[in-house]
Amino acid sequence: MLSAICPECGKTLELTEEASGDSLRCPLCFHEFVASDVPVVGSTEETTTPTDLEAKATRPRPRRPKISDSSGKRRRPQRKKRSIWLLVGLVTFGVFLACGGMAVGIYFLFVHEIDVPIAASDRSLVVTAQRIAEFSPTLRIDPALETFHKVRMLDGSRELTYEYESTDGEDNILYVSHQVSVDPTVDGAMGGYTGQRIGMKYLAHRQIREVERNDLWKWGDTSKCVLLTMDNKKVGNLFMARKGRRYFFLIIVGVYFEDSGSIRELLDPVLQRLDTYEG
Numbered sequence: 001m002l003s004a005i006c007p008e009c010g011k012t013l014e015l016t017e018e019a020s021g022d023s024l025r026c027p028l029c030f031h032e033f034v035a036s037d038v039p040v041v042g043s044t045e046e047t048t049t050p051t052d053l054e055a056k057a058t059r060p061r062p063r064r065p066k067i068s069d070s071s072g073k074r075r076r077p078q079r080k081k082r083s084i085w086l087l088v089g090l091v092t093f094g095v096f097l098a099c100g101g102m103a104v105g106i107y108f109l110f111v112h113e114i115d116v117p118i119a120a121s122d123r124s125l126v127v128t129a130q131r132i133a134e135f136s137p138t139l140r141i142d143p144a145l146e147t148f149h150k151v152r153m154l155d156g157s158r159e160l161t162y163e164y165e166s167t168d169g170e171d172n173i174l175y176v177s178h179q180v181s182v183d184p185t186v187d188g189a190m191g192g193y194t195g196q197r198i199g200m201k202y203l204a205h206r207q208i209r210e211v212e213r214n215d216l217w218k219w220g221d222t223s224k225c226v227l228l229t230m231d232n233k234k235v236g237n238l239f240m241a242r243k244g245r246r247y248f249f250l251i252i253v254g255v256y257f258e259d260s261g262s263i264r265e266l267l268d269p270v271l272q273r274l275d276t277y278e279g
Helices: 051-056 084-109 128-131 188-196 199-204 262-274
Strands: 002-007 012-015 023-025 032-034 146-152 158-167 175-180 209-212 222-230 233-243 246-253
Touching: 128 175, 175 188, 188 233, 188 246, 233 262, 246 262
Parallel strands: none
Antiparallel strands: 002 012, 023 032, 146 158, 158 175, 175 246, 209 222, 222 233, 233 246
């Protein structure tokens, strides 16, 4: 019996004399070749000589069979991607920590409020229900319905709020919301003034409309005077103004002021104290 050596991996293939000119496929590396193109030796039972041993020692090692997909293209075995996913996870976790830290910082710097005790001087900075009742003697004021609240932010800003709401019959309805704020910078106060709309939810719920009357009152660097109406009836006022780092916002519903003298008599005392207020 004859033997042929695969030129690709060196495996010895046994074949008959009739197949010595046929095309062969190596069972180890699947390489195709013609038997007549490679060395053909006699029976595989021949004695092995030292020369044969040296030839076998220098014979190239069999190669790993190629793995192909249905399209005939070679596929490499997939490698583990554990390190890639670990890197992606670390990057994602880092971004999450950075964003979370930034959000926490913004919250504590600009949103988080620290309650501060109310001082006697603070009460003189807001227009109270008792003060409004001096212009409308028929009003009955219940001090238990008043609320004062004072807070400070970590950025140094201060905020004082006063609120009163009474619905004791149609002739004794009064709502007052007054906020006074002091910001560390003028730019900060300008931003606070622009976005200041405390009490608008109260007004929108009652379908109250605004009619600007800046001819009745002005104060500070910028201000706004509004007459509030509902069903074409006058029901109250809105005053807001900013001067330097200080600004305030005042809503009154149940009593309205349409006289410039009365408005100044109501507001001037608190505005004079606001000029020097630091919170």
